[in-house]
Amino acid sequence: MTQLWNFPGGIHPPERKDISTAHPIRRAGIPEHLILPLQQHIGNPAEAVVEVGERVLKGQKIADVKTGMGVPVHAPTSGVIESIVEHPVPHPSGMADWCITLRPDGEDQWCSRNPVSDFRTLDRDQVLGIIRDSGIAGMGGAGFPTSIKLRPPRDRKVSTLILNGAECEPYITADDMTMREKADEVVAGLKVMAWILRPERCVIGIEDNKPEAIAALRKATEGTRTEIAVIPTKYPSGGEKQLIQILTGMEVPSGGIPADIGVMCQNIGTAVAVAQAVFQGTPLIARIVTITGDAIDEPGNFEALIGTPIKYLLEQAGVHQDRLSRLVLGGPMMGYTLTTEAVPVTKTTNCVIAATAAELPAPPPEQPCIRCGLCAEVCPMELLPQQLFWHAKATEFEKAEHLNLFDCIECGACSYVCPSSIPLVQYYRFAKDEIRVQRAEQLKSARARERFEARQARLEREQEEKELRRKERAKAAAEAQAKKKADAEKAAAEGEAVDERAARSALVEQALARKKAKTGATTPPSATRATGEKPDIEDLQKQLDHARSKLETMQSMLDEAKAQQADNVEKLERAVAKNHDRVKRAEEALAEARDGPADRTTVSGPTH
């Protein structure tokens, strides 16, 4: 007899499981279209590896995850890829996501499969590879890739492997019926997982409200060391953390994973999928779905191809559209409502409740909390739901976090018993989301601040460099200025200062002459001569006049200086002599120009 522990709190909602266990599992058949979401697991979405219009075989991989965490998607039957479009998918928000739609051809033709007769001849990584390539992700609801889960961190030895057959939520019987009808496959899958993990203990936990399943598994595990632990029926015993507590007495540390305490939980459906993948080479292309509720004529479990529209299954079970008021995916405690029956069955779809208004009536209007504490009595995590509610409502998120808001598993037990019918879980979700958004924003603003500060530092640095360069330039300019000043003084001292303008115009003329020389070299000489002759003479005449007037000025200045006995007489005398030379040269040049053709260089010569 396996030792069992109790977990605090919990509730006993009406089970209503018997309504869907009357029939054995039925095959749902092949619908007209299959809608296969690219993301049915936790991780990166898969990318299509087939083209629209391509014919695919049953079991063929049609989408895969190239990088990062994820599992592939396979064609549940043979047919033609009709489109890759956004289509409503099962999600609490009612959102649409990318899906491959497949039009079955009715032949149900398999691709080649590679069953493994003795997996023990392979190494563990090969088996994990088969599990990964078969597209298996946790079928209990979260959809975590099983191959990754089966490879816990090296320092986390799994000593207890738990198969979760508790199925504590009302209405759902998918695992129950699977255990009843496929007990051998359940045990075979468990064997494969146990071989990978080598735990000291293998336990299948089942609530005592499933005697047929217990009997079937007892028979299937006869002669093995696998324990069948029959646990008292109490919601939420099937919550991973609660089941671990019941079976081991240990608690998963807050924020940690079961492997931290040497435990791993796997789902019944996942075990069957692993067995089929290894022993039959069949990828995960179908699963058991409970179709139940008072709006259904013949509730029961269906083996449905992944991608089968919910509508198709509801019709198979005989739905009364006129009575249908609420469509819940999952159980009545933790499931979410669907906006449309067009959504497909995915790898994590375990139950659809087509409820009438009388069956799941709208809760009465919310009343004020009277702090009765019933919520705390039933909370399996031993939180203080009413305090969390007050803080969530007052948006005092820091206080809510202090009271371990993030340990809430959203099982809904508190809302279930609340005499004021307060949607408590809704408040917790709101608070969690707000905190997540705030954290993201804090991170974002921290990054923005970093960026801003980096930019600010860069700008300051640039400003400083600019300033430095400016100073250097100013220094250089000042030096140049000083030098220029000194030169000017020097020039003035040499009597050149007065000649500055003449010298400048001479420079200009020199440049002009060079230009002319250039054009002269490229243009025909006759043309040059025709256009060049006259202006030359005029120019020279002007120069001559200019030099003469300057000479006159200099002469008068010299005379004046001489008269005044100034000390710059000598300088002026030299300047006069120079100007005299210049006049003379100008006269010669003019004469030459007037005398007729002469070499260009000689024409421009006198200006030097």
Add this chain to the structure above:
Amino acid sequence: MAFVQQSSPHAHRARPTSRVMLWVMIAAVPGLFAQTLFFGWGNLINVVSCIAVAVASEAALLRLRKKPVAFFVRDNTAAVTGLLLGLSLPQFTPWWVSAVAVISAIVVAKQLYGGLGSNPFNPAMVGYALVLVSFPVAMTTNWAEPAMLWEGAPGFGETLATIASGQQTAVDGWTMATPLDEYKHKITTHTSAEVLAHPTFGAGIAKGWEWVNAAFLAGGLLLIGLRIISWHIPVGFLGGLVLMSLAFGNNADLYAPLSLHLLAGGTMLGAFFIATDPVSAATSHQGKLIYGAGIGILIFLIRTWGNYPDAVAFSVLLMNFAVPFIDHYTPPRTYGHHKPRRGVPGSQG
């Protein structure tokens, strides 16, 4: 077609607040029956009139606060406040004293603080304490003498006339100090045996009172059985009172004996019906035990060394003050955590 969109959980099976309150009232019936049997019609008249005034003031205030009147009145919480006051007040309390108690309970202690769920203090006890300090004479001289209804106690008409007029002439000779009052004041000059010879104590522990307390205990056990209240507050309450009495009041010639503490006065009504008001009580199991024990200890202290013969109202109100503090330091240990996170965010827990 559009399906109902709702956040999980989709199933509910709650006992609505109105039914919880109804059960509280039903559970008080044995006590009220015993009161009527041993002390006449006074309590019954008080209960009816107090409930009427309570519901009327609740409705008036809801109207003033522009809240849906019918929606809130139907939760029966005002009726319970009226009921508790009717059960607690002396049998021949003049009607205006009762009315002051009820109106201050509903208007001041409850609605002005924000209505149901927002009041930090137990409304009934606020009303009771207010009239106890405001009308000390009316609150001590109007207790009926324990006498079986058929022993010639004042009839329904006489009692009603007394309550309506505030004149005690009609019931003259039928009022008497309560056992706790009698004991408290006589024991300083008499021995225990002498004090207990007074007719108010009768042949048992405290004539009539013992049965009333037993009936409230039975009603309280019913509430625990129905999981309407948890056992923590009553156990803390009675435990605190018993321990104090055994530790400090063990000499019957000096202090009232434990039997009187438990079965005279408002002990059982207080432990199961008044201290368990969830709105103004502590939250966690540990907190409830501390809260209840605090009330029990304070009751002993006030009864023994204070000015008042009984002390349920003051003790409850004093512990109401302590509730936020208690709540901060008594959270349960959450799954997966090594220890509870005490204190307020940012403090060392």
